[in-house]
Amino acid sequence: MPEMEVELLAAALRQDSADLGLYANVLSTNLADSLPPGTVRVKRRRSLAERVAGREGSVAELDVAIGGQRLSLRTDPGRVACEICHEVRGIVLSRRQVGLDEWIDALAQSLADAAVTSARAREAIERFLA
Template sequence: MEVELLAAALRRDSADLDLYANVLLASLADSLPPGAVRVTRRRSVADRVAGREGSVAELDVALGEQRLSLRMDRGRVTGAVCHEVRGIVLSRRPMGLDEWIDTLARSLAGVAASNARAREALERFLA
């Protein structure tokens, strides 16, 4: 699987951060095993009254011992890649959105190369 194609698919709609986070969340949640994608939402009073879920505040993607985190705060995005073993973070490397997307694409391609089920899920994601 080409990493560049996967990265381009992950970059779609990244200009509008809230839309991007929701699209990425839905796409990854459908493509990866249950529990691999975690989301934290920020709900305002207006969101609660209207029954809305709120905006995505944090998105975590767990791929083996690697956890990729994306945090949105007042229009700013910060990404990080963590090396995590049994729930303990051994290292954390902050990065910008573009580097985070490239890292996510490489990680997803690596998982797909070694796992037929993950490969099928990513092919559905790209379709």
């Protein structure tokens, strides 16, 4: 995928990142709907009010496994922790804490790399660029 398209994808992924809770919810939904089953894992945190109202709660953890990378995003109210792991057959070989911008760039690049061979990854990119 051309570098310009990766930059456009990264910009689209950054949209709404100022509100971390909203960002994590939108990103997790779009990725889970677009990528193959098992690629995206989402853990949610639900308050008592959310349970009573039947809402699914806010995203506490988002893990995306693409190629040999696992990109993890953890949220706490007003705070985010991002990590990029290199995995081979489920074994983590390296782990690196990164900032949100670097995490988004890595996610965009991983999606772009996967789009070369996967129609579902291409659909995910088209959804974010639309």
